[in-house]
Amino acid sequence: MADDPAPEALPFPLYLTHDLPGVGGEWKQTPEDFLVEEIPAYLPSGEGEHLFLWIEKRDLSGEMLLSRISRGLNIPSSEIGMAGIKDRRAVTRQWVSVPAKAEGMVTSLESDDLRVLEAKRHRNKLKTGHLHGNRFTAMLRGVRNDPVLIEAIAHRLRTAGCPNYYGEQRFGHDQGTLALGEQLLRGEKTPADLPPARRRFLLRMALSAVQSQLFNHVLAERLADGLFSQVMRGDLMEVLPAGGKFIVADPEVEQSRFNQQETSITGPMFGMKMRAPEGVPLERERRILARSGFGIEAFAPYASLMEGARRALRFLPHGLTCELWDESDSPPADLSTNHSRSTSLRVSVELPAGAYLTVLLREFQKPEPQRGGTLHESDTLDEAE
Incomplete structure (x- = not known):
């Protein structure tokens, strides 16, 4: 650079799509506005001294999940393994490992906000970073109805990648x-x-x-x-x-x-x-x-x-799709057609471990810069360590 500005002169975020206006919108009005599914690094083999549980939770933090499993299975939290901690205000699916000796008590975990969808044995305990990434579906409410603009932003992100x-x-x-x-x-x-x-x-x-x-x-x-x-x-x-x-x-x-x-x-x-x-x-x-x-x-x-x-410096947003929804929650509108009543945008994407979904969503929204601690984030803790 010709000049050498102070760090404050280059605030986060500078958008890849800075020449395209944003569509605004808000998200996480309900947990169902944010769906997260872990992409595991491997699947349980079916044998071993550890039991892998495929868990769906709703509006539960990672700490709450650990506590619920620890109490329900009568095991210390140190014996529970997770590849990544998921956001609270969301509906999320992830693998959790527990000692196989707790297999007979797994059904006690079932509740309105916690379901065990599958249980299978494996040789090792699940550890932080044992994941390839996450599949996200986020609903932005109250967006600008401009399907051409939305597709232009999405196309650039697919082609160039998103600033990481x-x-x-x-x-x-x-x-x-x-x-x-x-x-x-x-x-x-x-x-x-x-x-x-x-x-x-x-x-x-x-x-x-x-x-x-x-x-x-x-x-x-x-x-x-x-x-x-x-x-x-x-x-x-x-x-x-x-x-x-x-x-x-x-x-x-x-x-x-x-x-x-x-x-x-x-x-x-x-x-x-x-x-x-x-x-x-x-x-x-x-x-x-x-x-x-x-x-x-x-x-x-x-x-x-x-x-x-x-x-x-970039992450590739695999499988990035954008669908507009009208006010009556009818099926998503094809972006090739303008629908005057469309007010919500559903963004679906697979991201690698360590990438931030909110960084990608901001390329669409163009929100005002905010200071730390103001956003809910699922993927902040999903980095491979």
């Missing part, structure tokens, strides 16, 4: 979690200042918030400079879907692979062991880190909590 921002509540209420992370890295606070019982959890969340904010700034600058979909020499690429990484030596060759959605450009999750790009991409990342007020050496005391990694 971290959602705002990653940074805490009024960005308090982010502020704590910055204070720790600048030496203004130490771990000893945090409550002992929650120290490791708070450290992990706060430091992760700083990594996420710096990643968002790298992504926002590439969008602002027209480089979101342009492969540069020295970029560190990720092969899809395997995740192998390599440095770009021939931008022309790699641009073709990127355009065919075989690869994605990556951005930094800063840490002492993070693999860095080269050339101009490296200079851009270093400049953003320098603007933060601390250098990479500030990460050293927390190396065990933030080793560093790379994150794709």
Whole structure:
């Protein structure tokens, strides 16, 4: 960039579809407005010392679900396994593992807001990150009735991918979690200042918030400079879907692979062991880190909590479909036809682990920027760890 603005000059979000107006709308008026189905990394084999439960819950948080299972099966919560924690205000389906010894008590879990749809044994306990992603269906109420505009936004997202921002509540209420992370890295606070019982959890969340904010700034600058979909020499690429990484030596060759959605450009999750790009991409990342007020050496005391990694700058919204509904909840309207009474938009999509549905929905809505902690988010905790 010719100028070197302060981070505040590039607020989240900068939209990929910035030249297209939004359709507005609100969501999560009822749990049924948000449907989530986990895409597991593997299915239970049918034998073993663990019992996998395919569970449907309605308007229950992850903590509530753990408590309900723990009490109902008379087992400690530490023996319950989940690949990811799902949003409360939604209808969600996911696998949960429990010890096989509890098999005879599974029916006791059934209630109006919790159903066990399947139970099958497996050899290992389910752990965080044992998922490929999630299938989402979200209903936006009160949208602008413009099927041509909606399809134009959807087409661009399918073609270019969606900016892989971290959602705002990653940074805490009024960005308090982010502020704590910055204070720790600048030496203004130490771990000893945090409550002992929650120290490791708070450290992990706060430091992760700083990594996420710096990643968002790298992504926002590439969008602002027209480089979101342009492969540069020295970029560190990720092969899809395997995740192998390599440095770009021939931008022309790699641009073709990127355009065919075989690869994605990556951005930094800063840490002492993070693999860095080269050339101009490296200079851009270093400049953003320098603007933060601390250098990479500030990460050293927390190396065990933030080793560093790379994150794709985009995610591909597989199977993205958009359907307009009229006020009487009749069958969805085909976007090729204008229906004057259509006021709701149903968006269905499969997203990889770690991607934020709200980031994709904002490309359609174009809401006013909000501070952290203001949105309900199912996929914030569904990142592979």
